[in-house]
Amino acid sequence: MSPVAESSTVFRSLRGQPAAVEVLSSSLAAGRVPHAYLFVGPDGVGKRTAFLKWSQALLCEAPLSPVMACEECGPCRKAGGGIHPDVFRATFEIQAILLKEPVEKQKSIKIDTVREMEKVLSRKPLEGRVKIALIDPADKLVDAAAHALLKILEEPPPATHLVLLASDQGQMLDTIRSRCQIVRFRPLPSSDLLSVLEDRAARGEPLDRERFADAVRAAEGSVGRALEILSEAESLDFDWEGSPLSELLKWCEQFGNPRLGRDAAEDFLRRLLARFRDEARDGRRPPEDIERALTALTRVRRSVGPSLALQALLLKLRREKKRRI
Numbered sequence: 001m002s003p004v005a006e007s008s009t010v011f012r013s014l015r016g017q018p019a020a021v022e023v024l025s026s027s028l029a030a031g032r033v034p035h036a037y038l039f040v041g042p043d044g045v046g047k048r049t050a051f052l053k054w055s056q057a058l059l060c061e062a063p064l065s066p067v068m069a070c071e072e073c074g075p076c077r078k079a080g081g082g083i084h085p086d087v088f089r090a091t092f093e094i095q096a097i098l099l100k101e102p103v104e105k106q107k108s109i110k111i112d113t114v115r116e117m118e119k120v121l122s123r124k125p126l127e128g129r130v131k132i133a134l135i136d137p138a139d140k141l142v143d144a145a146a147h148a149l150l151k152i153l154e155e156p157p158p159a160t161h162l163v164l165l166a167s168d169q170g171q172m173l174d175t176i177r178s179r180c181q182i183v184r185f186r187p188l189p190s191s192d193l194l195s196v197l198e199d200r201a202a203r204g205e206p207l208d209r210e211r212f213a214d215a216v217r218a219a220e221g222s223v224g225r226a227l228e229i230l231s232e233a234e235s236l237d238f239d240w241e242g243s244p245l246s247e248l249l250k251w252c253e254q255f256g257n258p259r260l261g262r263d264a265a266e267d268f269l270r271r272l273l274a275r276f277r278d279e280a281r282d283g284r285r286p287p288e289d290i291e292r293a294l295t296a297l298t299r300v301r302r303s304v305g306p307s308l309a310l311q312a313l314l315l316k317l318r319r320e321k322k323r324r325i
C-alpha cells in the first residue's frame with residue numbers, strides 16, 4: 001500500500017513524527033486498527049497529541065476519509081477535548097478523581113484504575129462504534145495493575161482499542177509489550193521544535209528569537225520540555241553579567257529555597273552550558289567557561305548549596321571577563 005500523504009491526515013499538525021504518523025494513518029486507511037498500541041518515546045514529543053488525533057479519526061461521525069476526521073462534529077470535539085464518554089483515560093488526573101486524592105500524590109497507575117477501565121470497556125459504546133482506553137503512563141503500572149492489564153490485552157472486549165503511552169518501555173512487562181503494536185516517537189529535530197514554539201507564539205505571546213533558540217538547544221527535542229524551559233526562563237531571566245554585585249548576590253539567594261532551588265539552579269546551568277557551547281564554537285566564549293559551568297553543575301548535583309555554587313561560578317565568570325577585556 002502506498003504511504004498516506006501526511007498533509008491529508010488528521011495528524012497534519014503533529015510535527016516531526018513522520019514514522020509514527022505513517023504507522024497510525026496506514027492502519028486507519030486500511031480499516032485495520034490493532035487492539036492495542038504502545039506509543040513509545042520521550043516526554044513532550046507528541047504522543048498525547050497523536051492519541052487525541054487518532055481517537056478523533058476513530059470516533060468522528062462525519063469523517064472526510066478514514067484518516068481525516070472532520071474535527072468539528074460533537075464526537076470530534078469531545079475526543080479532542082478529552083471528554084468523550086467512550087474514551088477511558090487511565091491517567092494520574094483521572095486516578096486522583098477516582099481515589100479522591102490530590103493529583104500530586106499519584107506516582108503510579110493502580111489496580112483500581114485498571115479495574116475501572118475494564119468495567120468501562122466491557123460496556124457497549126455510548127455514542128460511537130468503538131471504545132478506547134488510554135493508559136498513560138503505562139511504564140508506571142504497579143504489578144497488580146500490570147497483570148490486570150495483561151488479562152485485558154489477552155482477551156480484549158469486542159470493539160475496543162487500547163493505547164499505552166510510555167517513555168521507558170524497559171519498565172514494562174515483556175508480555176504487555178509483545179501484545180501491542182509499537183509506535184515510536186522520536187525527539188523532534190530542532191527546526192520542527194522551533195516551528196512548534198513559533199506557532200504557539202503566533203497565537204499569543206510575542207516572539208523572542210534568542211530565548212526560543214536557547215530553549216530549543218536545551219530541550220533535547222521535547223516540546224513539553226521547551227515550554228517548561230521558556231516559562232522557567234522568565235523567572236531565571238537575569239543579567240548576571242551586567243547587574244550590580246548586590247543584585248547578583250540577591251538573585252543567587254533565591255536558589256536557596258529547599259524545594260525549588262536545586263532544580264531551578266540545574267536548569268539555569270544547563271541553559272548556560274548550552275549557550276556557552278554555542279558561543280565557544282565561534283570563538284565568542286573561552287572553553288574554560290564551559291568547564292567552570294560544568295563544575296558548578298556537578299557541585300549542585302552533589303548537593304553543594306545551589307545558591308553558593310551559582311554565586312561562586314557567576315562571580316568567577318565576571319572576574320574572568322573583566323580580565324579578558
Ligand SMILES: [Zn+2]
Nearest residue numbers: 060070073076
Ligand atoms: Zn468529526
